[in-house]
Amino acid sequence: MATDETSVATSVSDLPLKVAIPIREIMPWAIFGVLIMALAYYFVGAEQGATSIFSGMGVHEFVHDARHLLGFPCH
Amino acid sequence: MVGQLILRGFIVGIVAGVLAFGWAKTFGEPAVNIAINFESAQDAAKAAAAVAAGKPAPAEDPVIFSRTVQSGIGLLTGMVGAGAGLGCLFAVLFAFANGRMGNLAAGPTSVLLAFYGLVSIYLVPALKYPPNPPSVGEPATIKYRTGLYFLMMALSIASTLGALRLRRLLVPKYGNWNGSLLALLVYLVIIAAFFVILPGINEVPVTFPAVTLWNFRLASLGIQTVLWGSIGVMFGYIGARAAAERPQ
Ligand SMILES: [Zn+2]
Numbered sequence: 001m002a003t004d005e006t007s008v009a010t011s012v013s014d015l016p017l018k019v020a021i022p023i024r025e026i027m028p029w030a031i032f033g034v035l036i037m038a039l040a041y042y043f044v045g046a047e048q049g050a051t052s053i054f055s056g057m058g059v060h061e062f063v064h065d066a067r068h069l070l071g072f073p074c075h
Numbered sequence: 076m077v078g079q080l081i082l083r084g085f086i087v088g089i090v091a092g093v094l095a096f097g098w099a100k101t102f103g104e105p106a107v108n109i110a111i112n113f114e115s116a117q118d119a120a121k122a123a124a125a126v127a128a129g130k131p132a133p134a135e136d137p138v139i140f141s142r143t144v145q146s147g148i149g150l151l152t153g154m155v156g157a158g159a160g161l162g163c164l165f166a167v168l169f170a171f172a173n174g175r176m177g178n179l180a181a182g183p184t185s186v187l188l189a190f191y192g193l194v195s196i197y198l199v200p201a202l203k204y205p206p207n208p209p210s211v212g213e214p215a216t217i218k219y220r221t222g223l224y225f226l227m228m229a230l231s232i233a234s235t236l237g238a239l240r241l242r243r244l245l246v247p248k249y250g251n252w253n254g255s256l257l258a259l260l261v262y263l264v265i266i267a268a269f270f271v272i273l274p275g276i277n278e279v280p281v282t283f284p285a286v287t288l289w290n291f292r293l294a295s296l297g298i299q300t301v302l303w304g305s306i307g308v309m310f311g312y313i314g315a316r317a318a319a320e321r322p323q
Contacts, residue, residue, distance in 0.1 A: 011182070011312075012181065012312075012315045012316050012318075012319040013180065013181055013182030013185075013311050013312050013315045014180050014182060019174055020173060020174030020175045021076060021077060021170050021171075021173070021174070021318075023171070025076065025077060026077050026167065026170045026171060029077035029078060029080075029081060029167060029170070030077075030167045030170075030171070032081065032163075033081050033084075033163045033164055033166060033167035034164060034167065036081075036085075036159075036160055036163040036164070037160040037161060037163055037164035038160075039160065040156050040157055040159060040160025040161075040163075041157065041160055043156060044153045044156045044157045044160075045157075046221055046225075049217050049221060050217050050218045050220075050221035050222065051218075056139075057139055058139060061139040061140050061145065061149075062139075062140055062144070062145070062149045062152065062153075063149055063150075063152060063153035063156070064140075064145050064149065064153075064209075065099070065103075065104070065107055065145050065146050065149060065150040065153065066099070066149070066150050066152070066153020066154050066156075066157065067153060068107065068206065068207070068208060068209055068291075069099050069103045069107070069150075069206070069291075069294065069295050069298055070153070070154075070157055070206070070295065070298065070299065071197060071200070071201050071205075071206035071295050071299065072206075072221075072224065073204070073207070073212060073217060073220035073221045073224050074207070074209070074212060074217070075209060075210070075211075075212045075213075075214050075217065
């Protein structure tokens with residue numbers, strides 16, 4: 001029974017966080033994060049279509065429906 | 076700290092991918108199947124015409140995975156892969172944005188970021204180069220189409236980042252409302268200019284059913300909205316938690 005004032009707004013999602021993470025602390029991770037994203041998007045969205053790292057059509061055919069439905073150019 | 080956020084983003088992205096799969100299976104696959112049947116009928120007609128003209132029938136595409144695999148585990152893998160990648164990117168964006176958006180709390184920050192991501196990475200590129208079901212694109216132009224699509228995506232992301240930076244410069248001078256609207260206006264003019272400058276692509280066969288095309292594109296928008304929306308909401312919860320636990 002959370003009815004009192006203090007327990008209403010205790011979700012951390014509601015708290016303004018005035019202390020930002022320093023940019024220099026984020027930078028190395030930013031490169032890592034963007035790289036993972038680029039890798040995922042490349043394999044789902046473009047591998048064995050416009051360019052190929054692996055030969056054949058196995059990757060393309062396997063993720064084929066996702067590629068079309070996520071909006072990437074295909075056939 | 077940021078590593079923690081990325082791990083959480085990765086997990087949130089996987090869950091979002093599963094949800095997007097559900098949407099894709101329900102609203103996207105019916106249109107995909109109609110498009111594939113359309114394609115098969117066209118291929119059969121071409122082969123029949125070739126045989127009637129006394130030429131050998133063109134070779135059929137080899138089947139590597141069955142339709143069941145493609146529309147099941149294959150679709151799931153694609154959605155989860157894209158979701159996990161987006162989740163990692165999202166964690167990085169959140170790390171940059173959190174605490175730098177005025178008084179905005181972690182939850183709303185996350186949801187607002189998801190909105191920016193959906194618009195910049197999907198919606199704007201898709202308005203210029205809309206998603207197409209199987210049998211619509213020419214295999215010969217795949218390099219050209221892929222290049223233009225990713226170019227539009229890069230320009231769209233750069234425009235959003237530029238507009239947000241511009242807003243930061245304009246708000247102290249013109250106030251929150253006027254400064255924000257001015258930045259939005261500049262953003263819209265830039266996007267419109269890209270839409271005009273970049274070449275258009277239309278390879279939809281004239282006989283392709285219009286309703287199927289419409290349903291397919293709507294399903295695609297739904298999938299991306301589920302993907303980004305669920306990442307935004309889930310990260311607004313567990314990402315905010317990680318940020319709050321941060322040792323000062
Ligand atoms: Zn295709």
